[in-house]
Amino acid sequence: MEERKKLLEIENLKKYFPVKAGFGKKQYVQAVESVSCHIYEGETLGLVGESGCGKTTLGRTIIRLHEPTSGKIVFDGTPIYDSEKKIAVPMLPYRRKMQIIFQDPSASLDPRMTVGEIVGEALDIHGLFQGKAERRERINELLDEVGLNTEHSNRFPHEFSGGQQQRIGIARALAVEPQFIVCDEPISALDVSIQSQVINMLEDLQAEKGLTYLFIAHDISVVRHISNRIGVMYLGSMVELAESYELCNHPIHPYTKTLLSAVPIPDPEKTRSRVRQPLEGEIPSPINPPSGCRFHTRCPYATERCKQEFPKLKEYGPGHYAACHLLEDGKL
Amino acid sequence: MEETKKNLLEVKDLKVSFFTPAGEVKAVDGISYNLGYNEVMGIVGESGSGKSVEAYSIIGLLQKPGKVVGGSITFDGQDLLSFDEEQMRNVRGKDISMIFQNPMTCLNPVYTIGNQLMEALQCHDDKITKEEAWDRAVHMLELVGINNAEKRMTQYPHEHSGGMRQRAMIAMALISEPKLLIADEPTTALDVTIQAQILDVMKDIQKRVNTSIIFITHNLGVVAEVCDKVSVMYAGKIVEQGDVNDIFYNPQHPYTKALLASMPRLDEDGHERLIPIEGTPIDLLNPPQGCNFGPRCKECRKICLSKKPPYADLGNGHISACWLHFMEGAAKKEEA
CATH class of the missing domain: 3.40.50.300 (P-loop containing nucleotide triphosphate hydrolases)
Incomplete structure (x- = not known):
């Protein structure tokens, strides 16, 4: 079997945010804790988890919108960040290759710029055109690709509906012809009937341009639909990673099982006959996360070892990784 | 009829x-x-x-x-x-009562949860005593699955998580049956x-x-x-x-x-x-x-x-x- 090319690799990536905790004290929100994974070229890796689990922070840290606290990021074979070797390359050339689509389309577009200016700005920064005519042509081409009309380029973001605004955000990300796009909850703010339009468009663009996506969302049904593989996060750490069909049908980590059983299915008989795995309590604070496995305070099977030791991702089936001591010891 | x-x-x-x-x-x-x-x-x-x-x-x-x-x-x-x-x-x-979408904005931040729950009762019943109202509020909080209800009664909305606040909202809506x-x-x-x-x-x-x-x-x-x-x-x-x-x-x-x-x-x-x-x-x-x-x-x-x-x-x-x-x-x- 041919080895698939890894477009992006991260190793032990950490991101802590400092918070004020009174006089002389320093505390950190441990938003992302030792996450390692890789993304193959042309695939979509989905990232799910509850709010505050660090999925957005991870997405932003990968493309270094947040500077990592420590760890290693390798893009297309070149390390762009390595805390041990003290590598931190200038990002401008990589911005052409890595882009992001933000969650809230109305907040991520400058209200004082026209659509043409918003999309064209990326072209200006990277000097991707010769002459005004080519620039205009390129903007029109991009708008056309995302299903907007060329005359829209003279309008302002507020004149558009949420779905159209998100299309503008996508056009802006596509302007530099990136290889890799972080889609940070791109459809959460949209209406149900518009969501499917945007999902289909993202899939078409991927097929056409061979894009690689990191798709972040809290709606597992959506992630399940669009992703080849899915990573599940809990309180800053990745607890399970597998092919999407495998993960949704044969989850092995206790948290994933609970999470999946909580998703309502639009089918009255199925959803009512399901046995739900109850999850007690609330998510602990990421400022003072539990020692050892971060899920141990809510895990029904937790043992002494779970309280002491931070579990690492291990492979339990082909391409199916999970971080759990119980699985390791064969107790689950 | x-x-x-x-x-x-x-x-x-x-x-x-x-x-x-x-x-x-x-x-x-x-x-x-x-x-x-x-x-x-x-x-x-x-x-x-x-x-x-x-x-x-x-x-x-x-x-x-x-x-x-x-x-x-x-x-x-x-x-x-x-x-x-x-x-x-x-x-x-x-x-008729109502539960609103956003529990973060629908509770009054300057009153305790208990205060707000009891108010819902006292508004419609002049005769109810404070003790009675307190007991019913505590009972209601327990019913919606809030542990430590007595303590929660004296806390303010910001001390509760989103899920807790939504539970409190439900309790408030249902307290007058x-x-x-x-x-x-x-x-x-x-x-x-x-x-x-x-x-x-x-x-x-x-x-x-x-x-x-x-x-x-x-x-x-x-x-x-x-x-x-x-x-x-x-x-x-x-x-x-x-x-x-x-x-x-x-x-x-x-x-x-x-x-x-x-x-x-x-x-x-x-x-x-x-x-x-x-x-x-x-x-x-x-x-x-x-x-x-x-x-x-x-x-x-x-x-x-x-x-x-x-x-x-x-x-x-x-x-x-x-x-x-x-x-x-x-x-x-x-x-x-």
Whole structure:
């Protein structure tokens, strides 16, 4: 079997945010804790988890919108960040290759710029055109690709509906012809009937341009639909990673099982006959996360070892990784 | 007389409009439904379909420039629309209460949870003593699954997490044992695991205190889980209404069908391409002459663009507003 090319690799990536905790004290929100994974070229890796689990922070840290606290990021074979070797390359050339689509389309577009200016700005920064005519042509081409009309380029973001605004955000990300796009909850703010339009468009663009996506969302049904593989996060750490069909049908980590059983299915008989795995309590604070496995305070099977030791991702089936001591010891 | 006793709430041809500088917006345009005792009805629809406006007009919280311009709301035999503010205040919070979407903004930050819970009781009952009110509030908090209820009573909303606050909201809404509970997207702001907990609490409580619930949401999965009856709204009208099984297993209106087909599902097997609903929701300032869904409908015919469709009765309380039901024979011939 041919080895698939890894477009992006991260190793032990950490991101802590400092918070004020009174006089002389320093505390950190441990938003992302030792996450390692890789993304193959042309695939979509989905990232799910509850709010505050660090999925957005991870997405932003990968493309270094947040500077990592420590760890290693390798893009297309070149390390762009390595805390041990003290590598931190200038990002401008990589911005052409890595882009992001933000969650809230109305907040991520400058209200004082026209659509043409918003999309064209990326072209200006990277000097991707010769002459005004080519620039205009390129903007029109991009708008056309995302299903907007060329005359829209003279309008302002507020004149558009949420779905159209998100299309503008996508056009802006596509302007530099990136290889890799972080889609940070791109459809959460949209209406149900518009969501499917945007999902289909993202899939078409991927097929056409061979894009690689990191798709972040809290709606597992959506992630399940669009992703080849899915990573599940809990309180800053990745607890399970597998092919999407495998993960949704044969989850092995206790948290994933609970999470999946909580998703309502639009089918009255199925959803009512399901046995739900109850999850007690609330998510602990990421400022003072539990020692050892971060899920141990809510895990029904937790043992002494779970309280002491931070579990690492291990492979339990082909391409199916999970971080759990119980699985390791064969107790689950 | 027997007819009126059968239903807790009867809404007939309710019309609510917003009079904006740009013109009249018909947010709710002639909807009718009955809600029985102990029944849970789901109202599904996209944002702007009028589902919240409809609920606000039942509980009398409609804000200017919104106004009920037609129809009737009969609650437990009384005409709610004829009530003045004083009378309405006696009903609101006692016989009808509401859970709002965002628990972060709907609790008063400067009062303790206990204070706010007890206020809901004391408002409607002058005789109740403070001790009694306290005990009932603690009991209610325990019922919605809050541990350490005594301590929680003395805490402020900011000391609670989102799920906790939503539980407190539910406790507050149910403390006076209302006959009708309106839940406006009660779980939309919450995570799925918390959502599951809250839905369990609501189902459990509904059985114990025997209230009817109107459950407003855009999440079809949630509807499938808790509702007996479903109304699907589009652009101010109920397009389809029926038993939960009828709506999910035998949807008849093109909008309901399209909505179900456009959603990615966790239980799908392979990778099926989603079938989106093309276009965007209509501009309520300039509604189309014919069927509101006509411009986006895949099976749109000539008549759909010129005349509003009437309801077709499909039996068992299942109704659908679509011209296709009236021309089935003729249309099939045409296709053949």
